Every structure is written in C-alpha cells, then in structure tokens.
Amino acid sequence: MANWLIIFFTSIVWWCCFGNTPATCLQNETDRSALIAFKSAIDQDPFGSLISWNDSVHYCDWNGILCSHRHPNRVVKLRLRSQGLVGSLSPHIGNLSFLKSLILRNNSFHGPIPQEIGRLFRLQNISLRKNSFHGEVPTNFSQCSNLEILDLIGNNLTGNIPAELGSLSKLTFLGLTTNKISGTIPPSLGNLSSLTQLFTGPLPISLSNASKLQQIGFDDNSFVGPMPRDLGRLLSLQKFGVGDNLLQDDLSFISSLTNCTSLKAFSVTGNFLRGPVPKSIANLSSEVSIIIMQDNEIYGSLPSGIGNLPNLGIFDMVMNHLSGPIPTTIGKLHNLHRLYLGVNYFTQLPSSIGNLTLLNTLYLGRNKIHGSIPSSLGNCKNLLDLNLAHNNFHGSIPPEIMSLSSISISFNLSYNALTGSLPLEVGSLKNLEKLDVSNNRLLGSIPNSLSNCLSLEWLHLEGNSFEGEIPQSLRELRGLQELDLSRNNLSGLIPSYLSELHLEKLNLSFNKLHGRVPMEGIFRNESAISVDGNNDLCGGIPYLRLPLCPSSKSSKNKLSHKMKVILAVVVVLVLCSILLGCLFIFLHWRRVSRKTAFSVPSLKHHLLRVSYAELLKATDGFSEDKLIGVGNYGSVYKGILDQVQTMVAVKALNLQLRGASKSFMSECKALRFIRHRNLLKILSACSSVDFQGNEFKALVYEFMANGSLEKWLHHDGIENNGQQESRNLKFIQRLNIAIDVASAIEYLHCHCDSTIIHGDLKPSNVLLDDEMIAHVGDFGLAKIISTISNEVVQHQSNSTAVRGTIGYVAPEYAMGNRASTIADVYSYGILLMEMFTGKRPTDNVFKDDLTLHILVESALPDQVLEIVDPRILSEHEPRSWLKDTLVSVLRIGVACSMESPRDRMQIQDVVNALCKIKKVRENNRLRQD
Known part of the structure; x- marks a missing residue:
C-alpha cells in the first residue's frame, strides 16, 4: 500500500511539472507569486513599466523579466533600471531562487534591503545604486557565494561594512560610497582576491590586504584624517581617487605610489592636503596620464621632475598656494592635453610651454x-x-x-x-x-x-x-x-x-x-x-x-559764447562747494559713528556687552529645550537676556569644527557696520572662556519669532501646545519675502562702504520676524571686498576656495573662480524658484541632467501652474492673473541662475522687477475692488 502511495504522488508531481496544464509546476508558481508581491510593494510607477505585469501575459514576457532557457519558466534576471519606481523591496524577492541579476538602480526604493536576498546563492549581480534604501548592509549577502558585483552606491545606508563580505571570493566590484556608513574597512576584505574596484568608505588606515585592487574611489563624502600609508603595496592599482572630502595630511603618500607601476590616474581634489609637492612625483609610473590635486593647501614650488612623466595628459593644480616659476621641464610633457595651474602664485611662464603641441586647454588665470x-x-x-x-x-x-x-x-x-x-x-x-x-x-x-x-x-x-x-x-x-x-x-x-x-x-x-x-x-x-x-x-x-537732441533748426535766442563760459564757471563753483560740504559732513559722521560703534550698550544702535555667564543663564545652560536650530559651525538657542529683558537668539559656536573661528570673525566683520531692515541685526559678540577654561565664542541676534523660511516652505505644520497648526505662505507673502531678500543683497553689494558677498544664501538663512518681514542672516561665509585701482582685494584668508551649500552655490566656484556678487545672484535665483515651486534644488526628483533651473525654464510659460507649489493654487486669486504673475517671477529666478555669470541679472534689476510685479498686482486688486 505504501509503495502505491509513493507511485501516486510521484505521478502527480511529474504531471504538474511536465504535463500540458496552465499551472506548470509549484516552483514556477512560486516565481510568479514573488513577482506579484514585488509589484504590490510599489507605490508609484510613473512610466508604466509594470503595466504588462498581469494575467494576460506570461510572467516570463513581463517588462524587465528574463527567464532561463535551461530551466524554463525560472526567472534569472530582474532589470528595472531608471523607471522612477517608488516603494519598498518586497522580502518575497528571496523566493526567486534561480535569480542571477537584480538590477534596480536609479529608482526611489526606500526602506531596508531585505535580508531574504541572502537566500539567492546563484546571484552574480546586485545593483541598487541611486535609491533611498536605509538601514544596514545585510550581513547574509555573504551567502550569495557567486556574487561578482555589489553596487549600493548613493543610498542612505548606515552602520558598519559587514566583515562577512570578505567571504565573497568572486567579488570584483564593491560600491558603497555616498551613503552614511561608518567605521573602517574590515581586514577581511583583503581576502577578496578577485576584487578590482572598491568604492567605499570611510577611508581605511590600511589597504594592503586587498592586493588585487585596480581602482579605488572615496569621492564625495566627509572623510577626515590622514591618507593610507601603504598604498605602495597595491601593485595592481591603476586609479586612485579621494575627492571632495576633509582629509588633512601632507603629500608623502605620493612617494608610496611610486611602487604602483600600473598607476594611470590619481585625484585628491577638494581636501585639506598641506605641504610641498614631493620630488618623488617624478618617480611615478610612466603610465600616469592624470594627476588632479586642485583645491587643497599645497604650497612651495612645482618640482622640475614633473617633466619626467611622458604620458601625462591632464595636470590640474588649480586653487592651491604654489609659487615660484613654472619649471621649464613642463615643456617635456609632449602628451599633455590639459594644463590647469590657475589660482596660485606662480611668477614666470617659460617659453618651453610652446613645446606642448597637443595642448587643448591652458588655464593659468589668477596668478602673479x-x-x-x-x-x-x-x-x-x-x-x-x-x-x-x-x-x-x-x-x-x-x-x-x-x-x-x-x-x-x-x-x-x-x-x-x-x-x-x-x-x-x-x-x-x-x-x-x-x-x-x-x-x-x-x-x-x-x-x-x-x-x-x-x-x-x-x-x-x-x-x-x-x-x-x-x-x-x-x-x-x-x-x-x-x-x-x-x-x-x-x-x-x-x-x-x-x-x-x-x-x-x-x-x-x-x-x-x-x-x-x-x-x-x-x-x-x-x-x-x-x-x-x-x-x-x-x-x-x-x-x-x-x-x-537739439532741433535741426537753429535757435534765434542763443546765448553768446562768453555768457556760456560764465554760466559754466558759476555752475562748477556752486557744485564744487556743495560736494565739499557733503564730503565734510560724511567724513565727520563716519568718524564719529566708527568711534562710538561699541561704546554705549543700546539695543537699537550699538552692541551690548555680554559675558559667558549671562548667556548661560539666558539659555538655561544651553539646554535642548531652548535649542531652535543647528548650523554648520554651532547651535542656536533662544533665551531672555537680562540686559534687554527681551527674547534673543544666541549662536554658540563649536570651536572644535574646522573653520568655526574663521566663521565667527567673518560674521563680526560683515555685520559690524551694516544697517538694513532686511538684515538680521547682531546685538552682541562674546569671545571669552567657559567655566572649564575652554575658549567660547557666541553671537547674539534679535529673535525672529516666525523662524526660518526653510521651515515655512518645507514643513506642513508646527507644534503649539501639543496642537498641530497649519503653516503656509500666501503668494503675496512669498513675493514680499523675495523683495526683502533681494533688497538686503542689493544693500550688501551696492550700498555699503565695502562690497559684502554673503556666500551662503538659502532658505534656512532667511529668518522671519513677527510681521513676516524677512531678515538675511548667517554671514559665516561672507567675503568683504573693496575696489582699489580696479583690482578686487579680499579681506579674508589667502585661499580662494569658496564653500557654500550644495544646490545653491554658483557653478563657477567649482572652476576656481573667486567670490563674486554675481554668485550671490545665482543663489538668490535658486532660492526664488524654490519659494514658488516648493521644491528644494536637492530633491530626489532632480537626477541625471534635470535641475530646478531646467525644470522651471522648460515649464515657462505654458506649464507654469504644473510646477508651482500647490498651496499657492488653493488661494482665491484669478487663475489667469496668477499664472501671468508666476511666469514673471519665475523668469527672474531663471535669469538669476544662468550657468554663465555674464548671463545673470544684476541684483538692482531684480529688485526693480519684483517691485513692479507687486505694484501691478496691487493695481489689479484695486480695480477689482
């Protein structure tokens, strides 16, 4: 009887798997169910890439699905790249047991990466780059023993790099950069004998274990500390890049790179590397074709041995402190195509530069x-x-x-x-x-x-x-x-x-x-x-x-020549007298005002004198209950200062952060003599020591009751006694704020004794008082310049590196340009478009070549209502009038944020244009009333 049962069930299984029935077999139904679960976890499918995923089509013919020829109806590849998909990744993905490739890069998946992927031992390629996955890297990826590519670049992953990844003996590419991963690279990665490309971080102390590495990338993070000391052991290394970090070291690592005989390119741009270029740079591999060390703190002369690199095609040392003559041996670089030595202190250009007959680009601007x-x-x-x-x-x-x-x-x-x-x-x-x-x-x-x-x-x-x-x-x-x-x-x-x-x-x-x-x-x-x-x-x-212009007919009553001369002399004498009088009054006022700028404590006109103890008391010991904001260099607290018996804002700087002291001095210099209704007024600057003897610096400002523009634009509500209150800016409020900010920037650029460049204009640095009047604040990156004989003199550090906020900083700063007023105009243009679209320039929607500028420009004029903040459209304004006004405003934003500085509007024209828009609106409202 038992034998008959075995035969019966065996027949059932054989019939299910090989018979001519629609349900081909249980395992195949498992694949289909897993795909259905994958689709169910998708919240948005803007391009309709999953429309074909239905019962009318076999799942092997669904978009993005490839099934095996050897094992019919088993899914081996799931590829949905750049489809705009929004949702989570279903754990049922782990049931696709024959899957070899999982490619979902450049979408908007969020949530954790399912641990169930570790079941897929046949997986060879996992590419989840440019999504929004968070949580830790699953440790059981190590069970995917056939894995060759693991690409998780550009997500929000946290935690440490799992040591278990060291067991993936076939892994050739590991990408973890542009995440929030901490810790160091585990030594176990040295076991990855097949690994040729590593893009991860933080920067390890040692890399010698991964001896097969050919390409290393640590770009675009915030890594600090020294360079690895054993790069020379990576004998297969071809490319090494550590760009846009905060590395602080000398250039001795170059000496270790001389052992890397296959080295073709290295880049250490945008760090804080300091010191002279070692002579050992001449001993680098003859294969080196790219050397990029721009935007560091490198000083001294350029070694003559640089001419010993025969295949060098790109040499970039822009924005350093190099000095002395450019060596004549530069003429030996016969394969050089691009030479960037601008924004340094070089003194001589040799005639041997003419030997570089293949040169395409020569940038030596801003030297001596x-x-x-x-x-x-x-x-x-x-x-x-x-x-x-x-x-x-x-x-x-x-x-x-x-x-x-x-x-x-x-x-x-x-x-x-x-x-x-x-x-x-x-x-x-x-x-x-x-x-x-x-x-x-x-x-x-x-x-x-x-x-x-x-x-x-x-x-x-x-x-x-x-x-x-x-x-x-x-x-x-x-x-x-x-x-x-x-x-x-x-x-x-x-x-x-x-x-x-x-x-x-x-x-x-x-x-x-x-x-x-x-x-x-x-x-x-x-x-x-x-x-x-x-x-x-x-x-x-x-x-x-x-x-x-005079009429072509001669006038009958012309003055005589003598009378004209007499009148001209009288007019000149009167004008000179008036000018001298005005000049005397101005100089007297200026001398008196500067002499008394810090003498008498007064809330309205002069700085208060406050101590650390007074600020400690006002903020309840800098308690979290008083914390109202966190900036680049410190925290901002609210409190009542005894001297004035009114609410103030106290910005306490974290002096452990690089640049905090410089930020303090910049803000004091910028705000000391300026007065404008749309600038955040400084009440005091405290430079002292705390009760532990540590250096203490703080700035005291007027308190802005309505907080920052950032919170009004991007937060739906505020907490008030446990209640959630709606927070929204009406169109006219946005327009008034835009005029306020533009007026403040115009004052800084055009109406101060010295031109002041703000350097970090963005919504979080625009504060609103109780009447919703905007005040521009945070001058920690400000530059003060004066014009002397048509030359710009910066009262700042010798470095020309300009820091700002990604999305708002002008593109020319990336090319090494010095601070300029027109760069503030670019930031203002981005801010203006953000105010009326409700979209940050760094929103996830802006990928590849799409930017906020391009989005707005392409929508003008006909599709403008499709891109503006929906809250504006809910107002009781005539739709046709609202559209025309929005078009006018956003055109200003586009004109201010043009890529080329010469194409941008002048800030004076911006103020005039916005005021005209407001006046037209007011006239229309009067006609309606």
Whole structure:
C-alpha cells in the first residue's frame, strides 16, 4: 500500500511539472507569486513599466523579466533600471531562487534591503545604486557565494561594512560610497582576491590586504584624517581617487605610489592636503596620464621632475598656494592635453610651454606671472581654450597666439598690463566664441579684422585706451550677444547697426561718444544697455535721462559764447562747494559713528556687552529645550537676556569644527557696520572662556519669532501646545519675502562702504520676524571686498576656495573662480524658484541632467501652474492673473541662475522687477475692488 502511495504522488508531481496544464509546476508558481508581491510593494510607477505585469501575459514576457532557457519558466534576471519606481523591496524577492541579476538602480526604493536576498546563492549581480534604501548592509549577502558585483552606491545606508563580505571570493566590484556608513574597512576584505574596484568608505588606515585592487574611489563624502600609508603595496592599482572630502595630511603618500607601476590616474581634489609637492612625483609610473590635486593647501614650488612623466595628459593644480616659476621641464610633457595651474602664485611662464603641441586647454588665470607672453605659444596649434587672465603680463600681445585659429571656446587675457594695439591677426580666430582682453593698456583703434570672427558671442574690450570710432565692420558679427566697449576713448556716433544685432547686453559707458542714441533694438531695453559717462549723447529712451537732441533748426535766442563760459564757471563753483560740504559732513559722521560703534550698550544702535555667564543663564545652560536650530559651525538657542529683558537668539559656536573661528570673525566683520531692515541685526559678540577654561565664542541676534523660511516652505505644520497648526505662505507673502531678500543683497553689494558677498544664501538663512518681514542672516561665509585701482582685494584668508551649500552655490566656484556678487545672484535665483515651486534644488526628483533651473525654464510659460507649489493654487486669486504673475517671477529666478555669470541679472534689476510685479498686482486688486 505504501509503495502505491509513493507511485501516486510521484505521478502527480511529474504531471504538474511536465504535463500540458496552465499551472506548470509549484516552483514556477512560486516565481510568479514573488513577482506579484514585488509589484504590490510599489507605490508609484510613473512610466508604466509594470503595466504588462498581469494575467494576460506570461510572467516570463513581463517588462524587465528574463527567464532561463535551461530551466524554463525560472526567472534569472530582474532589470528595472531608471523607471522612477517608488516603494519598498518586497522580502518575497528571496523566493526567486534561480535569480542571477537584480538590477534596480536609479529608482526611489526606500526602506531596508531585505535580508531574504541572502537566500539567492546563484546571484552574480546586485545593483541598487541611486535609491533611498536605509538601514544596514545585510550581513547574509555573504551567502550569495557567486556574487561578482555589489553596487549600493548613493543610498542612505548606515552602520558598519559587514566583515562577512570578505567571504565573497568572486567579488570584483564593491560600491558603497555616498551613503552614511561608518567605521573602517574590515581586514577581511583583503581576502577578496578577485576584487578590482572598491568604492567605499570611510577611508581605511590600511589597504594592503586587498592586493588585487585596480581602482579605488572615496569621492564625495566627509572623510577626515590622514591618507593610507601603504598604498605602495597595491601593485595592481591603476586609479586612485579621494575627492571632495576633509582629509588633512601632507603629500608623502605620493612617494608610496611610486611602487604602483600600473598607476594611470590619481585625484585628491577638494581636501585639506598641506605641504610641498614631493620630488618623488617624478618617480611615478610612466603610465600616469592624470594627476588632479586642485583645491587643497599645497604650497612651495612645482618640482622640475614633473617633466619626467611622458604620458601625462591632464595636470590640474588649480586653487592651491604654489609659487615660484613654472619649471621649464613642463615643456617635456609632449602628451599633455590639459594644463590647469590657475589660482596660485606662480611668477614666470617659460617659453618651453610652446613645446606642448597637443595642448587643448591652458588655464593659468589668477596668478602673479610677470614678463611678456611667450610667442612660442603660437606652436600650440591644437589649443581650444586659453586663459591668462588676472596676472601681471606686460608688453604687446604676440601676433603668433592671435593666429591660433584652433581656439574656439575662450581667449582671455583680461586684467593684465598689456600694451600696444590689438593685433590684426585677431581675425584668424574665426571659430572663437568668447574674446576678453579687457582691463589692460591697449591702444589704437579696434581692428576691422574682428569682423572675420563670425562665431563671436562675447566681445569684451573695456578698460583699455582704444580710440577712434566704433568700426562699422562689427556689423558682420550677427551672433554677438554681449559687447562691452566701456571705459575707453572711443568717439564718434553710435553706429545704427548695433540696434540690428541680437545683443543681450551692450555697454558703451565712459567714452567720448556723441550724437543721438538709437531707440530701436537693444536700446529699448533699459536693463541691457549702459551709455553713462558720454557727456555729448542725447535722446534715447527716457530711462537713460539724456537731454533732448537739439532741433535741426537753429535757435534765434542763443546765448553768446562768453555768457556760456560764465554760466559754466558759476555752475562748477556752486557744485564744487556743495560736494565739499557733503564730503565734510560724511567724513565727520563716519568718524564719529566708527568711534562710538561699541561704546554705549543700546539695543537699537550699538552692541551690548555680554559675558559667558549671562548667556548661560539666558539659555538655561544651553539646554535642548531652548535649542531652535543647528548650523554648520554651532547651535542656536533662544533665551531672555537680562540686559534687554527681551527674547534673543544666541549662536554658540563649536570651536572644535574646522573653520568655526574663521566663521565667527567673518560674521563680526560683515555685520559690524551694516544697517538694513532686511538684515538680521547682531546685538552682541562674546569671545571669552567657559567655566572649564575652554575658549567660547557666541553671537547674539534679535529673535525672529516666525523662524526660518526653510521651515515655512518645507514643513506642513508646527507644534503649539501639543496642537498641530497649519503653516503656509500666501503668494503675496512669498513675493514680499523675495523683495526683502533681494533688497538686503542689493544693500550688501551696492550700498555699503565695502562690497559684502554673503556666500551662503538659502532658505534656512532667511529668518522671519513677527510681521513676516524677512531678515538675511548667517554671514559665516561672507567675503568683504573693496575696489582699489580696479583690482578686487579680499579681506579674508589667502585661499580662494569658496564653500557654500550644495544646490545653491554658483557653478563657477567649482572652476576656481573667486567670490563674486554675481554668485550671490545665482543663489538668490535658486532660492526664488524654490519659494514658488516648493521644491528644494536637492530633491530626489532632480537626477541625471534635470535641475530646478531646467525644470522651471522648460515649464515657462505654458506649464507654469504644473510646477508651482500647490498651496499657492488653493488661494482665491484669478487663475489667469496668477499664472501671468508666476511666469514673471519665475523668469527672474531663471535669469538669476544662468550657468554663465555674464548671463545673470544684476541684483538692482531684480529688485526693480519684483517691485513692479507687486505694484501691478496691487493695481489689479484695486480695480477689482
């Protein structure tokens, strides 16, 4: 009887698995059920990638599913890359026992990674990059003994790296960077004899165990400490990158890299590496093609041995403190394509630079290089981009470099001391887009040969001594967008053809032009033109405030020449008297105000004197109950100060953090003499010691009852006595705040004794008082500059590295540009678009090439209501009027956040434009009432 039962059940199983029934077998149904559970855990499927996952189609034909040929109906690959899927990863994924590839990268999966994946011993590839998984890396990944690729880069994983991963003997790629993983790399990873690529962190003390490593990446984290001391044991190492971290060390690790005979590239950009470049750099592998060490604290001279690297193609030392002459041996790097030595203190450029005949990019801007520009540069026939700006070059411009027809991106010799004329050979630059020779000492007329440069979009000749008329030949430059001829000695009439070109900006100010200003084309755009300082111009649009042009008929009642002279002398004497009087009053006021700036404690006008003990008492011992915010360098508490008997905000700095003391000094300097209704007022600065003898620094501000703009934009409600209160900004409130912030920035840029650059404009640094008036605060990254002989002097550290907040910092800072007011305008543009869309620039929706700027720009004007904050649309405003107003506001945000600094609006124009929008709204409301 038992034998018959065995035969019966065996027949049932055989029939289930091999018979012609729809339910092919129990195991196959397990795969289908696992996929259904996977789909059920998906909350959003914006592209419809799972539409085919239904009973009308066999699951082996579902989108993203591949089944085995050897084992029919068994799923071997699940691939749904970049489908915008939102949801969690179902634990039933562990039932796909034949699965070899699990590829879900670039989606929005969240929650923990299921431990059940450890059951899938056939898995070879796990790619979950760029999602939002959190929790720890599952330890039982180690059971996936066939795993070759484990890619978890770009999630929110925490905890330590599991030591069990060291048992994955077939693993070749391990990616864990851009997470929140802590601890060190476990020694067990040294057992991974097949591992060739490691992208993880934090930075380990030792890497010698993983002797097969070919590529290491520790980019874009916040790792601190020294470099590994045994890199030289990684004999297979080809690429090594530690970029944008906080590593603090010397450059001795370069000596250990000389043992890595296969090394082809290393990058240590954006750290705090300090010290001279060791001579051992000359002993690196002859295979090295890329060396990038920009944005560090490297000083001293560049070793002459750098010329011993025959295959070096990219050499980047931008934004350091290197000095002395650029070694002549640089000319031995015959394979060099890109040379970046800008923003240093180099003093000489050797003529051997002309030996680099394959050079595409040469960036030496912002050094102290003197002497003449080597004519040998004319041998670099492959040059595309040349930047020698902000140096001390003198003499004439060599015609040889003006003959380099290959230069097509940018030709920049601005801010030097070059003399002579602009060579006629400039006409050879037929493919050039940007030419800038501004702020030199060039003479003569503007050559007609410029008309051959038909690709020119930007032409800057300002700040020289060009004379004669504006040549008619420039009318051939039909693609010209920006033309600046200001501060020269040009004379004659304004050519009418300038109104025919499609210019976006035109500056003719401070020349000797005369006659009528056209009223067509760009001359109708008050924000795009400037003709100031040409005393004999007339006419034009009213905004220019020029005198009316005289009638062609002579006047009968002309004053005599003698009378004209007498009147002119009288007017000049009266004006001089008035100016001298105003100057005396101003200097007296300034002397008195500075002398008494810190003398008498007064809440309204002067700084209070407070001690550590008083601040400790006011904040209940800096208790958590009084904590209202945490910044980059410290915490902010609220409390009642006995001296004023009113609520204040106390920013206590954490002096253990790098840059905290510098932030304190920057904020004190920036706020000491400025007064504006839209700037956060400082009441006191305390520099003392606490009761344990530790250094203590704090700033005391007026308390802002309504907190930060950040919380109003991105938090649905606030706690009030246990109750949740709704928090929302109406359209008019957002517009008023936008005007307040723009007004504050305009004041800093244009109306202070020295120009102040805020440097970190974002919603969390905009605070709202009890009347919802905005106040810009946090000047810890501020730069104070003054203009002396047209040169910018920064009253800050010698470093030109500019820190800011990701998403708000201007893109040119990544290229090594110094702090500038136009970079604040970029940050303001991002903030303005965030205010009206409700989207942070760092939201998860912004991936790949999509940014907040692109989102808004592409939606203008027709789809603007689809991208704005939905809370604005719930207001009782006429929809057509609201749309038009939003379009106007967001266009300003787009114009402020253009990638090129020259394309951005000026902050004065921003204030005027927003005020006009508000005025139009008020007039419309009055008509409706």
